[in-house]
Amino acid sequence: MKKFLLGTNWKMNKTLADATQYTNDLMPIIEKYPAFDFFIIPSYTHLWKLKELIDTNKSALKLGAQNMHYADSGQFTGEISPVMLKEIGLDIIELGHCERRQYFNETDETVNLKTLAALKHGFIPLICIGEKSEDKNYGVSKEMLAKQLKIALKDVPSDKIGQFWVAYEPVWAIGVNGIPAETPYVKKIHDFLRTVLIELYGPLGKDVPLLFGGSVNINNAKDYAGLENVDGLFIGRSAWEPDLFEEIMVSVGDTLK
Numbered sequence: 026m027k028k029f030l031l032g033t034n035w036k037m038n039k040t041l042a043d044a045t046q047y048t049n050d051l052m053p054i055i056e057k058y059p060a061f062d063f064f065i066i067p068s069y070t071h072l073w074k075l076k077e078l079i080d081t082n083k084s085a086l087k088l089g090a091q092n093m094h095y096a097d098s099g100q101f102t103g104e105i106s107p108v109m110l111k112e113i114g115l116d117i118i119e120l121g122h123c124e125r126r127q128y129f130n131e132t133d134e135t136v137n138l139k140t141l142a143a144l145k146h147g148f149i150p151l152i153c154i155g156e157k158s159e160d161k162n163y164g165v166s167k168e169m170l171a172k173q174l175k176i177a178l179k180d181v182p183s184d185k186i187g188q189f190w191v192a193y194e195p196v197w198a199i200g201v202n203g204i205p206a207e208t209p210y211v212k213k214i215h216d217f218l219r220t221v222l223i224e225l226y227g228p229l230g231k232d233v234p235l236l237f238g239g240s241v242n243i244n245n246a247k248d249y250a251g252l253e254n255v256d257g258l259f260i261g262r263s264a265w266e267p268d269l270f271e272e273i274m275v276s277v278g279d280t281l282k
């Protein structure tokens with residue numbers, strides 16, 4: 026059976042000591058919830074150490090990076106290449122998060138280049154898309170999302186289906202000032218994204234995992250998780266403590282039964 030995806034983006038948070046503690050605490054917890062496929066996305070500096078911890082404990086916890094350059098090497102001061110991340114043995118590369126689009130000039134075109142590079146190197150690209158509040162207010166959310174998705178997936182062939190994930194994260198729902206999305210709205214957008222994927226890939230488009238993120242918390246996680254086209258949740262703040270993350274696992278687990 027396809028497992029429900031449950032993971033967390035730590036953004037620029039946690040020291041190495043915090044990251045180690047969190048991972049040590051989380052690994053035994055996830056053993057209790059086999060219905061899920063779990064992942065964590067820490068800062069680059071923690072990845073080697075956490076990968077060793079996960080391997081030592083033979084844990085199924087997947088590990089990802091928050092960004093990646095698309096070139097294997099080159100004159101790109103401050104960037105990290107797929108070859109370098111491959112050495113660590115990561116599973117996932119998160120791409121196109123709205124904070125990277127907003128503060129670091131990430132564009133649909135660079136997300137596409139990075140997606141192709143990630144697939145070439147055997148990572149799962151976790152492609153983030155989301156409309157801004159003004160897009161929503163002008164009634165062009167679907168247009169914006171279709172554009173982001175189609176550009177991100179340009180030249181990604183159908184034999185890669187299942188090897189990339191898409192996270193819908195409305196910009197206005199993310200972070201401390203975010204407004205949680207209403208469940209019917211999430212349903213409408215996820216159903217729409219599925220139609221775009223089917224337009225791109227035919228019936229195989231049904232097999233692209235679609236995650237939802239943005240102010241996911243203990244009060245709304247089960248409602249989002251119950252939607253037909255939500256295959257996972259991508260959580261920030263509410264999963265940054267293992268015990269709070271576990272409360273979400275329990276609540277979502279009840280919904281999936």
Ligand SMILES: O=C(CO)COP(=O)(O)O
Binds near residue numbers: 034122201240262
């Ligand atoms: O950005 C997110 C996941 O990538 C979500 O963040 P919050 O859950 O803190 O809103």
